[in-house]
Amino acid sequence: MIKKLVCLMLCSLSSSLVQANENSLKSQNLSIERIFQSPALQGSTKKQLEVSPDGQRITFLQGKTDDYEQLDIWEYDISSGKTQLLFDSNNLQSAAVALSDEEKARRERLRLRGTGIVSYQWAKDGKSLLFPLGGDVFHYPLGTANAKQLLDTKEFETDIKLSPKGGFLSYVREQNLFIQNMKSGQETQLTLDGKGPIKNAMAEFVAQEEMKRMTGYWWSPDEKRIAFIRVDESPVQQVTRSEIYADSIKMITQRYPSAGTNNVTVKLAVLELETKQIDWVDLGEEQDIYLPRVKWMADSQNLTYQLQTRDQQTLNLNSYDVTNKTQKTLLTETSKTWINLHKDLRFLKDKQHFIWASERTGYKHLYLYKNNGELVKPLTHGKWVVEKVTAIDEKKQLVYFSANKDAPIERHLYSVSLTDRKLNKISQGNGSHSISFSQDASVYVDSFSTTNTPQQVSLHKANGDKIIWLNENSISKSHPLYPFQKQWVKPEISSFKTTDGTELFYRLYKPKKLEGKHPVIVYTYGGPGVQVVKNSWQGNRGLLMQYWVSKGYVVFSVDNRGSKYRGHDFEAPLYKEMGEIEVQDQIEGVKFLRKLPYVDPARVGIYGHSYGGYMSLMSMFKAGEYFQAGVAGAPVTDWALYDTFYTERYMGNPKTEKAAYEASSVFPYAKDLKGKLLIYHGMADDNVLFSHSTKLYKHLQDLAIPFESMDYPGKKHGMRGKKTGTHLYKTITNFFDTHFNM
Numbered sequence: 001m002i003k004k005l006v007c008l009m010l011c012s013l014s015s016s017l018v019q020a021n022e023n024s025l026k027s028q029n030l031s032i033e034r035i036f037q038s039p040a041l042q043g044s045t046k047k048q049l050e051v052s053p054d055g056q057r058i059t060f061l062q063g064k065t066d067d068y069e070q071l072d073i074w075e076y077d078i079s080s081g082k083t084q085l086l087f088d089s090n091n092l093q094s095a096a097v098a099l100s101d102e103e104k105a106r107r108e109r110l111r112l113r114g115t116g117i118v119s120y121q122w123a124k125d126g127k128s129l130l131f132p133l134g135g136d137v138f139h140y141p142l143g144t145a146n147a148k149q150l151l152d153t154k155e156f157e158t159d160i161k162l163s164p165k166g167g168f169l170s171y172v173r174e175q176n177l178f179i180q181n182m183k184s185g186q187e188t189q190l191t192l193d194g195k196g197p198i199k200n201a202m203a204e205f206v207a208q209e210e211m212k213r214m215t216g217y218w219w220s221p222d223e224k225r226i227a228f229i230r231v232d233e234s235p236v237q238q239v240t241r242s243e244i245y246a247d248s249i250k251m252i253t254q255r256y257p258s259a260g261t262n263n264v265t266v267k268l269a270v271l272e273l274e275t276k277q278i279d280w281v282d283l284g285e286e287q288d289i290y291l292p293r294v295k296w297m298a299d300s301q302n303l304t305y306q307l308q309t310r311d312q313q314t315l316n317l318n319s320y321d322v323t324n325k326t327q328k329t330l331l332t333e334t335s336k337t338w339i340n341l342h343k344d345l346r347f348l349k350d351k352q353h354f355i356w357a358s359e360r361t362g363y364k365h366l367y368l369y370k371n372n373g374e375l376v377k378p379l380t381h382g383k384w385v386v387e388k389v390t391a392i393d394e395k396k397q398l399v400y401f402s403a404n405k406d407a408p409i410e411r412h413l414y415s416v417s418l419t420d421r422k423l424n425k426i427s428q429g430n431g432s433h434s435i436s437f438s439q440d441a442s443v444y445v446d447s448f449s450t451t452n453t454p455q456q457v458s459l460h461k462a463n464g465d466k467i468i469w470l471n472e473n474s475i476s477k478s479h480p481l482y483p484f485q486k487q488w489v490k491p492e493i494s495s496f497k498t499t500d501g502t503e504l505f506y507r508l509y510k511p512k513k514l515e516g517k518h519p520v521i522v523y524t525y526g527g528p529g530v531q532v533v534k535n536s537w538q539g540n541r542g543l544l545m546q547y548w549v550s551k552g553y554v555v556f557s558v559d560n561r562g563s564k565y566r567g568h569d570f571e572a573p574l575y576k577e578m579g580e581i582e583v584q585d586q587i588e589g590v591k592f593l594r595k596l597p598y599v600d601p602a603r604v605g606i607y608g609h610s611y612g613g614y615m616s617l618m619s620m621f622k623a624g625e626y627f628q629a630g631v632a633g634a635p636v637t638d639w640a641l642y643d644t645f646y647t648e649r650y651m652g653n654p655k656t657e658k659a660a661y662e663a664s665s666v667f668p669y670a671k672d673l674k675g676k677l678l679i680y681h682g683m684a685d686d687n688v689l690f691s692h693s694t695k696l697y698k699h700l701q702d703l704a705i706p707f708e709s710m711d712y713p714g715k716k717h718g719m720r721g722k723k724t725g726t727h728l729y730k731t732i733t734n735f736f737d738t739h740f741n742m
Contacts, residue, residue: 027486030550032729035543036722039480040068042454042537043473047071048119049445049457051438054126058445058459058470059086061117069722070116073129076470078459083470087140089116092133092147123166130169132160137169139182150180159201159215165223177201177217177228179273190226190271197233197255204231204264206257206645209687211292211341222300225322226271229291235262241691243684245714254686259640259647259661260654266291268305270322281320282327283307290645297354297371298347304330306345312338312649317345317356319371330373333358337575338649340364340568344389347371355379355389355399363567366399368418379416380423385565387411391437391444393462400426400444400462402435404565409493409505409534413444413464426464432536437462445470449537451507452490454481487512489549493535498588502561505533506589509545509555510598517600519740520554520593522627524619526562526582527611528571528650533559544729551733551742554599558592560585576652578639578664579618586619590626602628603740607732609633610688610717613679614666617696620677621669628675629739631732634685634717637692638665670699676739678708680728682715708735 028034035041045068046060058076063069075086120131128141135156140147150169151157157171157178169180175194180187191200201217208214217228236255243250257263268281268291281303283289292315293306303320315333320326333339342364344357353376356367364386366379379399380386387402390413397418402411406425413427413435427433431450438444441462448456457471475481492508511518523545525532538545545555559566560582562574573581586606593599606627608616613635620630639647640654640661654661662668681693693709700707710731712724719728736742 026483028483030484030487030543030547032544032547032726032733035540035547035729036726038064038066038068041481041484041543042539043475043479043481044471045455046074046447046457046471049436049447050122051436051443051445052126053122053124053439055438055440055442056126059120059122059129060457061120064116071118073117073120073131076459081468086142087117087129087131087147089133092138121162123162124164125166130160130162132157137171150185159217161215161219163219163223164221167223170217170219170226172201172216175199175202177226179226190276191228191230197236199231199233201228202231203229204233204266205255206263206290206643207292210643210645211290212343213292218294218296218303220296220300220303220322221298224273224300226273227294227296227303228269228271229294230267230269232265232267234265236264237261239689241686241689243686243714244690244711245684250684252686256689257644259642259644259651261644263288263290263310263644268294270303270320279322279325281305292341293343293345295345295347297351298349299351302371304345306341308339308341310648311652312645315339315341317373319373328373330371331356331369331375333360335359335568337568337572340571342388344386346389346392348392349394355392357386357389359568362569366401366416377421379418379421383567384408385567387565390435391441391462393441396441398441398462400435400437400441402433407535408566409531411534411536413446415462426462428464430535432534443467450535451493451538451542452488454537484546487546487550489546491545491555493533496588496592498585502585504558504560504585504588506556506558506592507533509549509553511549511552511554514598516598517603518552518554518598519600519603519736519742520556520590520605521548521736522586522589522604522606523555523557523612524560524586524606524608524615525610525612526560526586526608526615528562528574529564530611531559531564532557540725544733547729548733548736551737553736553742554593554596556589556593558585558589560589575650576657576660578650579614579622579666580663582615583618583622586615587623587626590623605629605631605736605740607631607633607736609719611636613688617666617677617679618669620675621666621672624672624674629677629736630675631678631680631735633679634681634688634719635666635679635692635696636688637696638667640665641689641692641695666696667699670696670705671703673700673705673707676708676735678710678732678735680710680712680731682712682717682719684714685717687717 049060060074061071062074072089073087076083117131120129130139136151137160138147139150155173157173160171171178177190177200194200203213203216217226233255236257238253239256240253243252270279288310290308295304306317308315313335317330319328319330342357346355354369356369368376384405389401391400398415400415403414411432413433415424434447436445444460446458456473458469459467489509495503495505497503548555562582594601604627606616606619613632616630616632617635619627636642679693681690683690
């Protein structure tokens with residue numbers, strides 16, 4: 001009897017467990033809360049994928065299962081085929097780390113998110129790792145139990161690097177450059193005058209935010225010298241702004257170079273480690289210039305630097321000989337509009353040649369030069385865009401690069417021969433391939449995704465043959481995204497032509513059940529340097545679009561003229577006319593939508609953040625007959641308030657282009673607002689300052705025009721944090737639901 005009872009109990013329990021498991025696999029409705037919960041819906045995501053210098057393992061950062069924002073270092077061991085945790089951030093960090101203001105700003109510029117170990121670097125021999133944490137740095141020899149803390153100071157060190165041969169640790173502390181001998185532990189301060197407006201070895205604000213130059217010093221390959229910049233911020237105007245937090249208000253005095261005002265003064269120096277002698281490089285008489293890139297040649301004797309004029313229409317690549325102190329201009333790029341910067345200067349190991357990228361034909365392509373500046377030959381050509389150089393195999397005479405040759409909305413890996421310029425497509429599968437090669441260019445890691453496929457990671461031979469999946473991340477029954485597949489909508493990605501014959505690419509989500517007329521949410525960015533419509537995983541924003549379409553919205557995006565990766569001629573129409581051609585093309589998008597039988601032309605909304613917020617405002621103010629509701633996030637409202645480098649690149653100097661700046665501001669058009677408008681902004685934003693929105697609030701109030709606002713205490717431009725993201729997505733959704741009767 002007892003055995004029978006036990007059997008019945010076990011059978012009942014087993015049945016309950018099976019039923020519970022089946023219930024967990026049943027189709028679920030996506031919610032905004034679930035988008036931000038753990039485990040992440042996109043599954044296991046690997047960040048900063050790298051092949052170790054010795055080629056024995058693949059390393060990456062990965063979030064914890066119960067908190068996808070806390071990152072640890074993992075490895076895939078190529079010989080054993082095992083994936084395992086390499087270093088647990090909990091071993092070093094038991095509580096939240098208070099970041100310095102400088103580090104907060106640096107991470108904002110780097111778009112670094114998360115906690116724990118957010119970045120790392122390999123030692124050259126591949127036997128140890130270095131990673132910063134909490135303003136200090138830790139050294140982890142592989143196979144050991146613990147990481148050794150190399151810096152333990154009350155100050156917050158930034159821009160921490162291992163020297164090329166691994167002999168030194170270098171870092172910036174309190175605006176000066178330091179090194180530490182890795183064997184002896186002896187620390188040496190290399191610069192002394194860093195304080196106040198003087199910053200040594202540090203990238204200035206516009207270099208970080210706009211040039212994507214995050215460092216201010218560079219080791220020579222032989223480890224004998226360091227080139228560094230000395231930034232003098234004293235010419236830059238001081239702006240006092242408030243950072244409003246939940247329980248306090250900080251008054252911040254920031255040197256912010258708004259358009260038309262003074263920039264920093266930059267000097268370039270070369271420091272010899274043995275003698276500590278500093279030689280200053282003559283940058284010329286004109287001090288109002290930009291120094292966007294610095295790089296050593298492979299011979300360690302020649303330092304190259306790129307010098308760009310204030311109007312950004314001329315760029316020189318110069319070479320400085322550290323021995324005889326002579327200089328030479330290797331090449332000059334010019335443009336009638338602006339020159340886009342790149343990071344594709346690669347010096348070959350033969351010490352005779354380098355690879356250069358240029359848009360001189362209207363499309364970014366690669367060129368082979370001699371080190372003396374003589375052009376050998378163009379390597380690529382055509383009406384398509386090279387994204388970046390990924391590796392060079394000098395033995396095989398091959399340059400590997402990412403490009404959109406086969407489709408403007410995709411990224412693939414290609415190779416081109418240095419000898420006969422033969423081009424070969426390597427990556428397979430329609431979508432976006434992000435590539436990381438080994439140092440010897442024999443293998444690469446492919447991080448692949450599509451709009452419907454979250455990140456998949458695989459290891460390949462250089463010819464494209466797959467060796468093994470590192471993370472197939474297939475949406476099986478155990479995948480976090482599986483319960484939502486029944487409601488998943490695969491967007492249509494295609495193109496249409498405008499009334500003047502220009503081809504524009506769009507992405508369109510439509511509800512599975514088309515019943516009557518549906519409201520539309522147009523998501524836009526619209527500005528230069530960004531491509532919205534692409535066949536790649538869209539992260540949380542893509543999940544928000546899935547949520548919207550499940551509610552019955554049509555969700556639409558179109559890349560207007562001015563967007564990236566269609567060639568310079570596609571970008572250039574916005575030159576000195578921001579807010580004009582972009583809005584016209586968004587209107588063309590709505591005209592396209594109006595031809596669809598299931599679209600309600602009386603319920604079309606628009607939403608964007610940053611430049612996209614500016615686009616939302618301009619579309620609502622200038623095209624009210626096409627857009628009935630809009631959400632503008634952290635918008636630029638007056639380009640005269642934004643920084644020099646970005647704004648003047650596209651608009652010229654406001655001192656000479658006053659009419660263009662007035663026409664590109666949102667204020668002349670605000671009086672024409674007809675629809676419903678929501679503006680949100682981070683109240684501690686140090687990029688697009690909060691004053692952009694408050695100035696517009698006052699203007700709309702003076703016009704007696706109602707609008708809605710939602711401002712976030714303590715938040716920067718990126719609006720980080722799960723709780724903030726949840727609230728923001730709910731606020732945007734509720735706004736459209738209310739005004740479109742959803």
